[in-house]
Amino acid sequence: MAISAGQIVFYYLAAAGIASAILAVTRRNPVHSVLWVLSLFLHVAGLFLLAGAEFLAAVQIIVYAGAILVVYVFFLMLVDLPKEEAGPRFGAHWPLCLMVGLGFAAIALWVRVPGLQTAAPAPAAAPNTGSVESFGSALFKQFVLPFEILSLVLLAAIVGAVVVGRRRTEA
Amino acid sequence: MTDLILLAPELILVGAALTLILTARHVRRAQPAAVVALVAAVGAAGFGVTVPLQEFAVAFEGIIVRDGYARFFNVVFTANLALVTLLSVRHLNAERVRPAEYHALLLLATTGMMLAGSAVDVLILYLGLELMTLCSYFLVGITRDNPMSNEAAIKYFLLGSFASAVLLYGIALVYGATGATDFAAISAAVSLGQSPLLLAGVALVIGGLGFKIAAAPFHAWAPDAYQGASPPVAAFLAAGSKAAGLAALVRLCLSGFGPEPGMWRGILVALAVLSMTIGSLLAVSQSDMKRLLAYSSIAHAGYALLGLIAGTPEGASATMIYAFIYAFMTLGAFGVLIGLGERAEQLTGFQGLAKTDPRASGFMFLFLLSLTGIPPTAGFAAKFAVILAAVRAGYVALAVVAVLCSVVSAYFYMRVAVLMYMRDPEGEPPQRFPIAVLAALAVAALVTVAGGIFPGGFDGWAAGP
Numbered sequence: 001m002a003i004s005a006g007q008i009v010f011y012y013l014a015a016a017g018i019a020s021a022i023l024a025v026t027r028r029n030p031v032h033s034v035l036w037v038l039s040l041f042l043h044v045a046g047l048f049l050l051a052g053a054e055f056l057a058a059v060q061i062i063v064y065a066g067a068i069l070v071v072y073v074f075f076l077m078l079v080d081l082p083k084e085e086a087g088p089r090f091g092a093h094w095p096l097c098l099m100v101g102l103g104f105a106a107i108a109l110w111v112r113v114p115g116l117q118t119a120a121p122a123p124a125a126a127p128n129t130g131s132v133e134s135f136g137s138a139l140f141k142q143f144v145l146p147f148e149i150l151s152l153v154l155l156a157a158i159v160g161a162v163v164v165g166r167r168r169t170e171a
Numbered sequence: 172m173t174d175l176i177l178l179a180p181e182l183i184l185v186g187a188a189l190t191l192i193l194t195a196r197h198v199r200r201a202q203p204a205a206v207v208a209l210v211a212a213v214g215a216a217g218f219g220v221t222v223p224l225q226e227f228a229v230a231f232e233g234i235i236v237r238d239g240y241a242r243f244f245n246v247v248f249t250a251n252l253a254l255v256t257l258l259s260v261r262h263l264n265a266e267r268v269r270p271a272e273y274h275a276l277l278l279l280a281t282t283g284m285m286l287a288g289s290a291v292d293v294l295i296l297y298l299g300l301e302l303m304t305l306c307s308y309f310l311v312g313i314t315r316d317n318p319m320s321n322e323a324a325i326k327y328f329l330l331g332s333f334a335s336a337v338l339l340y341g342i343a344l345v346y347g348a349t350g351a352t353d354f355a356a357i358s359a360a361v362s363l364g365q366s367p368l369l370l371a372g373v374a375l376v377i378g379g380l381g382f383k384i385a386a387a388p389f390h391a392w393a394p395d396a397y398q399g400a401s402p403p404v405a406a407f408l409a410a411g412s413k414a415a416g417l418a419a420l421v422r423l424c425l426s427g428f429g430p431e432p433g434m435w436r437g438i439l440v441a442l443a444v445l446s447m448t449i450g451s452l453l454a455v456s457q458s459d460m461k462r463l464l465a466y467s468s469i470a471h472a473g474y475a476l477l478g479l480i481a482g483t484p485e486g487a488s489a490t491m492i493y494a495f496i497y498a499f500m501t502l503g504a505f506g507v508l509i510g511l512g513e514r515a516e517q518l519t520g521f522q523g524l525a526k527t528d529p530r531a532s533g534f535m536f537l538f539l540l541s542l543t544g545i546p547p548t549a550g551f552a553a554k555f556a557v558i559l560a561a562v563r564a565g566y567v568a569l570a571v572v573a574v575l576c577s578v579v580s581a582y583f584y585m586r587v588a589v590l591m592y593m594r595d596p597e598g599e600p601p602q603r604f605p606i607a608v609l610a611a612l613a614v615a616a617l618v619t620v621a622g623g624i625f626p627g628g629f630d631g632w633a634a635g636p
Contacts (some may be wrong), residue, residue: 057260
């Protein structure tokens, strides 16, 4: 069975991604965990790139590796690092969590039966349009209403954060 | 253009919310903001009901539909918005809540409810519910100088985000199994056969929606959130968020997962039985009035589910009517609490109310009768319809549980009535009710009485999806 270069890259990215994820949840030092999460994000971005979704890969790096990870790091500044390192790495419920996670993984594996692949809609295979272009036109044509509702959700979040986070009420 | 006309009720509410946000700096008193919200609510309701639209008007490539079902729930949501606006005027001025932002959040939450009720696509359904819940977190925590309110908001936020994640994960699994997000295509794929993936997805989706309607075992947030929130916000959550969750759940189950009712019926039966029993039994030991109403709302979520479990068109409309009637009677009960002020937080605050304020105790008695389900109130008609639908569909045991739970609930509702009518008053007599609160109470009482005397008034109007 011939293995193409694309497959080798895929298996590398997938294996490295899973390894990073496992390391991220098992490291004692939270800063190390965050760095492994960064590695996970980068490998997932590589997977997107491999699948031809350049835009998603870029967003993955900009939003997740750029913005969300920074929030995590900010949060770490509030944590007492030496105390975190000394404490147990897992809570009492970790076997339950492991079982739920494995259960979903098992379902996902089990349903990979022939015929299911056709059920999922084929990506809009518009010839000669980059993924950014097709993504943009889908966002502003087919999904314009969800897009606008999302902007309302963000507006509500901003207004609410300002209202709840402001200084004490002037008496 | 027709798309936008169909969306006009939401656009009116969003327009009002944006106006309030833009002028927030200049709005100091609650009254002007309340007037804007009221006008928007009336406009949205009027526009949604009167503009002649062809049946099954579909907009935005079939992800939003304005059928009779959506219009029915739009009336519930706008009425909820209008009554809560009337009820909150005094609270806002007393608790120094910024009125413009408060009303903007109310308007946006109502927009989310309307979208969830009109959605025929899980994407819109999720976004609408998310808009509603996000605004609700902030509304619960908006009295930020009150530590109880902060704690309630944090609890509600943590549990709510978890439930939203569960709902979203369920939606993702359903999409993985059916390859579609719109209800018609989901239903076509569901009728071809089931897979474990689909079953897991359906279970997670129903769990996530069960949180929104505060059905046991996803009810833990409700008592804490209602207790910590200011009473108008608690009323808004009890009536509105439950109606929105039910609207989404009924449409999704009947039109999305309709071909295979076996997938969701068992889960809903368990939710209904747990909600009715846990809600009724735990309410018995409450001494805090808002917690009592919270447990009562959990029990009512169970009763409302009976019609959906029956799965018949008759049952679906019984559930819709239940959501409608419940919204008005619970808003009325909260309205009396709001009118009485601080003293009504505890059950003992109602002692001897009939002597000091016969009008308030009369209103409260009416709403308690209706919540218990005693004729001739609307609560009886609604409860009778859902139980009848369950019996006709063959769920006799479920109906027996519902009736037994009603008997238990009569104990804690009537305990308040006994306190009001058979004890001597203690402490100072309550202050006068503000006009706005009285107006809201009058509307709620009118619906509660009229719905009981003319139970057929909803026929033809409350048609299932």
